[in-house]
Amino acid sequence: MSTSKRGFVESLWEFFCSLKLSIVLLIGLALTSIIGTVVPQGNIPPEYLQTISEAKFKLYQSLSFFDMYHSWWFMLLLYLLTVNLVACSIKRLPRVWKMVSEPQLVMEDGLEKSLANTYEFKVSGDEAAQKEKLKGFLRAEMGEPVVTEKDGATHIFVQKNPWCRLGVYVVHLSIIVIFVGALIGSFFGYKAFVNIVEGTSVDTVFTQKEKPIKLDFAVMCENFSVSYYNTGAPKEFKSILTVLENGQPVKGYEKIPVIVNDPLTYKGITFYQSSYGQAGEGAAYHFNLRRRGGGEAVHLDLKKGEAATLPNGAKLEVLESTQDVRQFMPEFSGPAAKVSLTSPGKAPESFVVFKNHPEIEEQRGGDVFIQYLGADEKLYTGLQVAKDPGVWVVWSGCALMVIGIIMAFFMSHNRVWIRISGGRAVMGGTASKNPAAFEQKFESLVEKLKKL
Amino acid sequence: MTSSMLFNATTFLFLISTILFIAFLATRSSQVGLSASITAFLGWGVETVAIILRWKESYDMGHGHAPLSNLYESVVFFAWTIILIYGIIELKYKYRVVGAFVLPFALFGMAWAQLGLHSGIEPLVPALQSNWLLYHVITCFLGYAAFAVACGISIMYLIKAKAEGDSSDASAGGVIGMFPSIRVLDDLNYKAIMIGFPLLTLGIVTGAAWANYAWGTYWSWDPKETWSLIVWFVYAAFLHARITRGWVGKRAAWLSIIGFAATIFCYLGVNLFLSGLHSYGGGR
Numbered sequence: 087m088s089t090s091k092r093g094f095v096e097s098l099w100e101f102f103c104s105l106k107l108s109i110v111l112l113i114g115l116a117l118t119s120i121i122g123t124v125v126p127q128g129n130i131p132p133e134y135l136q137t138i139s140e141a142k143f144k145l146y147q148s149l150s151f152f153d154m155y156h157s158w159w160f161m162l163l164l165y166l167l168t169v170n171l172v173a174c175s176i177k178r179l180p181r182v183w184k185m186v187s188e189p190q191l192v193m194e195d196g197l198e199k200s201l202a203n204t205y206e207f208k209v210s211g212d213e214a215a216q217k218e219k220l221k222g223f224l225r226a227e228m229g230e231p232v233v234t235e236k237d238g239a240t241h242i243f244v245q246k247n248p249w250c251r252l253g254v255y256v257v258h259l260s261i262i263v264i265f266v267g268a269l270i271g272s273f274f275g276y277k278a279f280v281n282i283v284e285g286t287s288v289d290t291v292f293t294q295k296e297k298p299i300k301l302d303f304a305v306m307c308e309n310f311s312v313s314y315y316n317t318g319a320p321k322e323f324k325s326i327l328t329v330l331e332n333g334q335p336v337k338g339y340e341k342i343p344v345i346v347n348d349p350l351t352y353k354g355i356t357f358y359q360s361s362y363g364q365a366g367e368g369a370a371y372h373f374n375l376r377r378r379g380g381g382e383a384v385h386l387d388l389k390k391g392e393a394a395t396l397p398n399g400a401k402l403e404v405l406e407s408t409q410d411v412r413q414f415m416p417e418f419s420g421p422a423a424k425v426s427l428t429s430p431g432k433a434p435e436s437f438v439v440f441k442n443h444p445e446i447e448e449q450r451g452g453d454v455f456i457q458y459l460g461a462d463e464k465l466y467t468g469l470q471v472a473k474d475p476g477v478w479v480v481w482s483g484c485a486l487m488v489i490g491i492i493m494a495f496f497m498s499h500n501r502v503w504i505r506i507s508g509g510r511a512v513m514g515g516t517a518s519k520n521p522a523a524f525e526q527k528f529e530s531l532v533e534k535l536k537k538l
Numbered sequence: 539m540t541s542s543m544l545f546n547a548t549t550f551l552f553l554i555s556t557i558l559f560i561a562f563l564a565t566r567s568s569q570v571g572l573s574a575s576i577t578a579f580l581g582w583g584v585e586t587v588a589i590i591l592r593w594k595e596s597y598d599m600g601h602g603h604a605p606l607s608n609l610y611e612s613v614v615f616f617a618w619t620i621i622l623i624y625g626i627i628e629l630k631y632k633y634r635v636v637g638a639f640v641l642p643f644a645l646f647g648m649a650w651a652q653l654g655l656h657s658g659i660e661p662l663v664p665a666l667q668s669n670w671l672l673y674h675v676i677t678c679f680l681g682y683a684a685f686a687v688a689c690g691i692s693i694m695y696l697i698k699a700k701a702e703g704d705s706s707d708a709s710a711g712g713v714i715g716m717f718p719s720i721r722v723l724d725d726l727n728y729k730a731i732m733i734g735f736p737l738l739t740l741g742i743v744t745g746a747a748w749a750n751y752a753w754g755t756y757w758s759w760d761p762k763e764t765w766s767l768i769v770w771f772v773y774a775a776f777l778h779a780r781i782t783r784g785w786v787g788k789r790a791a792w793l794s795i796i797g798f799a800a801t802i803f804c805y806l807g808v809n810l811f812l813s814g815l816h817s818y819g820g821g822r
């Protein structure tokens with residue numbers, strides 16, 4: 087019983103230590119990840135639902151395809167990857183660590199035969215002086231040598247970059263660090279959003295599921311504005327934000343411009359410019375109306391959604407409005423409103439009036455001349471709100487990964503030995519990476535030795 | 539002189555270079571080979587000037603930004619990086635013939651950009667106004683280019699391996715005789731991926747950093763992000779496959795080709811077939 091149990095544990099261990107498992111997991115993650123790029127994730131658009139059958143929908147749902155990156159089986163793959171990674175490292179690291187911390191100082195025959203680069207030469211004259219000379223040579227070329235006397239032979243050993251052997255493990259560790267960072271973020275952080283009307287402040291934000299989160303400070307939107315390129319494309323969305331503590335502005339956090347790609351962070355909570363819109367209620371539009379061909383101008387304030395009856399009996403209503411018409415009509419600028427005018431006994435006509443371009447209204451003709459003065463309509467800014475205490479762990483993991491990859495790919499552990507005994511010497515060398523480059527290096531060492 | 543004229547000249551030079559490379563395969567004349575390489579590098583030089591000029595032109599239009607903001611600009615830049623990586627590999631390892639299998643990628647990119655894509659310089663939408671755009675796009679595309687070179691080398695590997703398998707005579711003659719040995723090709727494939735993998739890693743990390751800076755989430759499983767991760771998984775599998783015996787050679791070559799197919803899907807397919815945050819370049 088106990089032996090078979092041991093056998094089971096051992097084979098489980100072997101299973102998790104296998105590089106084949108890693109390859110299967112990596113390919114498996116690659117293949118399954120495709121699903122979530124084809125099937126919509128999160129909120130499923132109704133158009134999509136119409137394209138698939140009931141049975142298929144049920145199947146997808148039971149397999150968690152609509153939120154697959156958080157499904158149990160995808161998580162399982164990620165956890166398996168982690169266990170695999172840790173097991174492989176536990177199995178191999180001690181051997182590699184030993185190679186780094188206890189280098190092989192002597193070149194015995196077996197080692198010599200396994201080396202791709204060797205060179206034999208004569209040492210004549212005073213052996214002690216020659217040893218010093220060779221030691222000095224290696225020191226100048228590679229670094230501080232270690233001399234070992236063994237079985238009547240002298241071994242001089244020198245190495246470069248032994249720690250780059252750990253690069254692979256640094257990469258693997260970095261993956262675990264990134265996972266830890268992501269877990270910290272998912273347990274202790276949140277993603278939320280909030281809309282703030284110009285001139286007002288809020289202290290509560292909402293998660294995607296509309297769950298309110300109360301902040302221990304408030305954020306006020308002083309102003310929101312959009313600017314445009316001369317093509318009419320939006321150039322910049324800008325909120326001016328002020329952080330309030332107990333109703334008082336916080337020093338250094340007053341009137342901070344927040345634009346896309348430039349957020350505001352306060353107490354670990356970051357606000358990102360994300361959307362905007364018109365704060366519907368209370369907006370009023372202002373007009374001056376006069377009869378064409380002269381007469382007093384009459385001022386008119388019109389509420390959104392209401393129609394006004396003009397002195398000539400016509401009805402005026404605002405259909406839509408904008409603070410900057412350029413996004414729709416690049417040739418114009420400034421506030422504009424689309425109005426509907428219904429003269430008695432006529433069909434309603436709708437047209438656009440511009441604050442900055444009264445000449446357009448001039449050309450329109452008709453009974454009344456409508457001068458648009460603008461709206462005191464307020465905008466709201468839509469902000470993403472995020473708190474992620476794990477993000478620094480993730481960045482450390484990323485940095486570690488890049489460092490580890492550079493160590494693993496672009497650095498080579500080079501070792502050179504010289505063994506001197508009985509008037510003869512052998513130099514041998516090996517490199518953990520790029521044998522061709524090392525061969526050249528070894529040849530140049532040999533050339534220099536010859537001239538010594 | 540406008541950048542668009544220079545881009546046309548670049549396309550023409552890449553075409554000449556490709557033809558010379560084919561002639562090189564046919565004639566095996568080292569002079570033809572040399573002129574093929576020189577034409578390719580000349581084209582690259584002209585393209586470099588063109589990219590800088592386009593950058594300047596965007597400033598002259600009043601909304602200056604690096605020429606990396608739409609599909610046209612990215613395809614052009616992709617062609618540039620392919621020749622750059624090929625140049626590094628040729629200068630370092632001296633296997634000119636590889637160019638015959640790499641130049642067509644760059645030529646195809648340039649021809650497509652010049653003939654099929656909208657090339658106007660447009661102002662940057664707010665979402666792209668960030669220096670991260672530069673770091674992210676440059677690292678990603680250098681990585682993609684290295685994978686393109688690896689793919690070309692892998693195709694050579696498979697052709698050579700097949701020819702050697704068919705004729706018992708190991709040193710098959712003709713065009714294939716000019717290819718480096720399959721051992722060298724296998725090694726070059728690995729080396730190109732060793733250049734590409736760290737760059738792709740940096741590309742993903744800079745993308746995540748940018749997303750975090752702009753939206754507060756470093757990872758949101760957007761299709762483009764996911765596909766870049768898929769590509770990363772494939773090449774990570776490639777690297778591990780080399781360590782376990784039996785996965786060098788043909789299987790490694792196939793894995794490299796699959797990796798590049800995934801790369802191209804990540805770059806173009808996602809924009810054309812899937813929807814997501816990277817409206818970037820969307821198939822206008």
Ligand code: HEM
Nearest residue numbers: 105108111167170171174178254257261494774777778781
């Ligand atoms: C399933 C999880 C993984 C396991 C079990 C695993 C295991 C291993 C092992 C055993 C090695 C060989 C070390 C040696 O030479 O002694 C290795 C190398 C390496 N691994 Fe992983 N690994 C995993 C995931 C990853 C991932 C996701 C990456 C992505 C960056 C990665 C990057 C590397 C690199 C860059 C090397 C060095 C390859 C080379 O020298 O060419 N590993 N891995």
